[in-house]
Amino acid sequence: MKCLRTIALIAVLAASGSVRVVAQQAASRDLSGTWQSTIAVGNEQARLLKVSKTDDKYKAVLFSSDQGWQVVANTFEVRGNVVTFAITGIGLDYTGTLSAGGDTIVGNVTENGETHPLTLFRTADEMAQSKVEPPKPMRSDAQPRFEVATVKHSKPDAGGKALDFRGRQLTARNLTINDIVMLGYGIHTKQIIGAPGWFNTELFDIDGIPDTPGVPNQKQTGSLMQELLANRLGLKIHHEQRQLAVFAITLDKNGPKMSKSPAGAEDQAGFAFRGVGDLAVHNMTIADFAKWMQATVTDRPVVDQTGLKDRYDFTLKWTPDDSQFAQFRSNGGLSMPKDDPNAPPALNDAAQQQLGLRIERVSSLDDVIVIDHADQPSAN
Secondary structure, rough: OOOEEEOOOOOOOOOOOOOOOOOOOOOOOOOOOEEEEEEEEEEEEEEEEEEEOOOEEEEEEEEEOOOOOOOEEEEEEEOOOEEEEEEEEOEEEEEEEEEEOEEEEEEEEEOOEEEEEEEEEEEHHHHHHOOOOOOOOOOOOOOOOEEEEEEOOOOOOOOOEEEEEOOOEEEEEEEEEHHHHHHOEEEEHHHEEEEOOHHHHHOOOEEEEOOOEEEEOHHHHHHHHHHHHHHHHHOOEEEEEEEEOOOOOOEEOOOOOOOEEEOOOOOEEEEEEEEEHHHHHHOHHHHHHHHHHHHHOOOOOOEEEOOOOEEEEEEEEEEOOOOOOOHHHHHHOOOOOOOOOOOOOOOHHHHHHHHOOOEEEEEEEEEEEEEEHHHHHHHO
């Protein structure tokens, strides 16, 4: 989950929804409650599984007590005393057996093809539960502004990029102004016209607290970045349409092959790299997926031409070429994988095989922003 922090919001965050439960007579116990253990998810750990039940439907949500993220299970099923759940967005499957006393589930968890023993213990520890109360999303109709924000040059030789929300605090590290413009306006660097050279060379850290509680969604995060650019750089722009080289995402003849997310439109999404070319997506439309791909992976804009409107959970594994992840490689924050005869296919082939999508280079009319005025960030 944290293997490769990107400028995207890469913690897998809150989701809600219902999953199907299949119960046989032997499994008459209600599994609702909090189950505690330590589950490795990439380089992070989840410690609690919260299970709730409404009518005949269970919902299970996996929490990290260390990093504050949470993700809903796509399925949670009970067959006799056998309990299974799956979380497509992080490639995790669990199968266990409920004890006679109903207070433990002994089984195995599989993630990315590796299987490990895992026992879940029912807990009533209110202190343990309070440590991982999920961050609540910002009201969808909120129009947040920064209550306070600082922008300063990053420390020399600090590798990697990061953007995270912890409670109400936004922190970002090693972002160029191009990165911030991309976040603010949902565009690729090649859609930024007339920017001064320092937009892509000088690195900045941001610390800010929005005036509205909750974690902002993608649109609200963009609004906050636009405000920061206007207030600290005096940024002035205008929009134009130009013919650009882009990646177009289209449906393959056998697609789509993705799982619809059990989360709702008001819930937050996740876009997380567990390694180079090893991506987990949670509760995103393909249009959202396109925006994060162009922000983190590709050397040109990415345009969604699938017509799909649903939200999906999926994983995508591919072998990057030299044009991908350029901003991370140039910043010293990423090591590209070496030649491996068992490596997954290139991006387009992987998308066809795993998602039922095609990601191909085309020429298309697309939006650009033209920089009319910008100053170096003002003093904090």
